[in-house]
Amino acid sequence: MPKISDEKRAARRAQILDAAWICFQKEGLHATTMDDIIRASGLSAGAVYSYYPSKDELILAAVTTSLSGLRTLMQPLFDVRPPLAPAEFLRRATETIARFTAREGYDLKRIALLGWSEAQRNERLRATMQGFYLAFRDQIEIVMEQAVEAKRLDATVSAKDAAKTLLSAILGFVAQSAILGDVDPAEIAAGVTAFAASGRS
Amino acid sequence: MPKISDEKRAARRAQILDAAWICFQKEGLHATTMDDIIRASGLSAGAVYSYYPSKDELILAAVTTSLSGLRTLMQPLFDVRPPLAPAEFLRRATETIARFTAREGYDLKRIALLGWSEAQRNERLRATMQGFYLAFRDQIEIVMEQAVEAKRLDATVSAKDAAKTLLSAILGFVAQSAILGDVDPAEIAAGVTAFAASGRS
Amino acid sequence: MPKISDEKRAARRAQILDAAWICFQKEGLHATTMDDIIRASGLSAGAVYSYYPSKDELILAAVTTSLSGLRTLMQPLFDVRPPLAPAEFLRRATETIARFTAREGYDLKRIALLGWSEAQRNERLRATMQGFYLAFRDQIEIVMEQAVEAKRLDATVSAKDAAKTLLSAILGFVAQSAILGDVDPAEIAAGVTAFAASGRS
């Protein structure tokens, strides 16, 4: 086999990562053995290791990939004009997550929980994850600033606090869905709307 | 003398669970070895195993204990008269969690994330955890009903949806704090209040 | 099994080291697998590892033990009164080595060669080995000084050079015996005597 093309190389990496992803979801990060992944990938141990030098690297890649998948999914929400109001943003964000999850075999929420847990101990993963969530929150903050400007959000609150609140709601939706499984984006949206409404009086 | 023996037994179980708890937090559920726990407990392997027949049992016990610790902590919020409005409830719930976390060596949030992750694979743990969170959500729901009655919450929303939304916000606060570490209960409260305020007009 | 006695512990260590020694001789340091040693020792993997935490440690122990065995064997030669003349010292040193080698299963020379080779790459082993040979050479040097005083060695040479020469002869005897196997202490002694004799005229 002469030098493999870049596309083929990328395809192999994807093939391995997919296998890892599926195993991680089914078994958890630690309970998944390299042998599980190797078997699922249809390659040999040596081949897998030539693409990913360690299990940790594979974990990092799996979580990173799912984070950037999430970013891609969320990007459109930041580009909506006029900018979304908080409750609307939350509704569409959770809907996006729920919809993506529905695709067989790829439960973004499960990987998310596994990643959060792993990040408690894994320096590199934590750094990567913090970088991602911080950037994500910053983007939300920009939307919130725009919402304030557009009088769709009360000016007495900092956009940063609003962003933190929204991120909490999104992460919490992920957690609650993964654990209890009976939460619907519409319900969360209704709840927030109700709080907003009750703010009147 | 079964009485004394029982007390001793309970004390021993607590001693072991404490050791496990500390190790789990520091190292994560899987990276913690039984030997770590045995050494931290100051007992012998045989002794530990006579109280907890397996590592899984210890994990279950550790997570269960921290869940019921949380319940104890939260109980007062359900008993406040007149019942708390949603934003106020959220603020006090997150404050309680943050305050408890501050006690060194017992980071409730870390254990929570570890538990969520483990529950993805561990049937029994998942069932226990679901039972807990469901009951917790039910209690929130009751408060929300009372809030509606007290006109502190818009009547057009179901108390159930409000409860789901609040639980999301709380779990999300836990996740965001554990991962990013820069979130304050006051900020979340401010955010929610702002959403509420913007609901006017 | 309650706490094991110190003697039993030492016996176990010896049992493992013996097994390792035999395997190392038969197979070489690297070709010997831990499994070989484990099987030869009659213990389990875990047991072996609880006494020696790594293969490297076992290699170090095996070489170190054989070096100190050599020291014990050689000690009497330093205590002979009057001190031995160079040729006589060499004859008795090589005889000691040859005699010890004859004991079944424990070829000191083979282990020596394996150790020399390993010391080229293994820092710790090299340091240990250098320490040993340096001390050994110092002791020879003292004997040489005494030989000079006793007019059994020409005063024009430094005792240090004499010691280096003798150590070379001894190590060379070990190497030549291990490789060619047809060298006798008496032959070496005869050769040195002849050189000495030819120094006359």
Place this chain on the structure above:
Amino acid sequence: MPKISDEKRAARRAQILDAAWICFQKEGLHATTMDDIIRASGLSAGAVYSYYPSKDELILAAVTTSLSGLRTLMQPLFDVRPPLAPAEFLRRATETIARFTAREGYDLKRIALLGWSEAQRNERLRATMQGFYLAFRDQIEIVMEQAVEAKRLDATVSAKDAAKTLLSAILGFVAQSAILGDVDPAEIAAGVTAFAASGRS
């Protein structure tokens, strides 16, 4: 064109062997991986394997080459007229070794130790090495016979014993230099001369 092909073939073999040699010295025989050699040679795995069918073959070739290099280096000593006396022979032999060693990247002594060790387990290598050292010793023996005839060596000793003694001294110099690194040919020569001198009286 078999001629050019043959030359190229030889050049490639040399290129590979050089790479192997350098790696073996730096890392030891077993710690060197085929991949190390392949990378150092600048060729592909397939190419290397087409010239040397196995790692063992490469080890054999590396050791054999260094032995015949040594032979080439030593040859002049056997041709000196009048034949060298024992002490003089030893001095020049060790000087030759030391000088060659000085050329960076090619430490003959290190390869020698590695080879001795490997020969303990590798039948073919042992046979080759024995053949070499035996022939070398035979040549020394001839010089010793000539030395006896020239009255430069005491006639009471067999030339064979003298040869064994000299070979020991040479091998011992190699070992001691490789392990302790502080031995000089002049010191060994001085030591032997002193023994010779002390033989008077």
Place this chain on the structure above:
DNA sequence: GATGAATGAGTCTTCATTCAT
């Protein structure tokens, strides 16, 4: 002929659990 990606048996080591004392 050459290439280098792929193979997979084999290596060292760990660790939950047991049970002889």
Place this chain on the structure above:
DNA sequence: AATGAATGAAGACTCATTCAT
């Protein structure tokens, strides 16, 4: 009842060698 030494089945990873292209 308690102890802690022993067990041994995995686990992550390596590397000499092959062979499809």
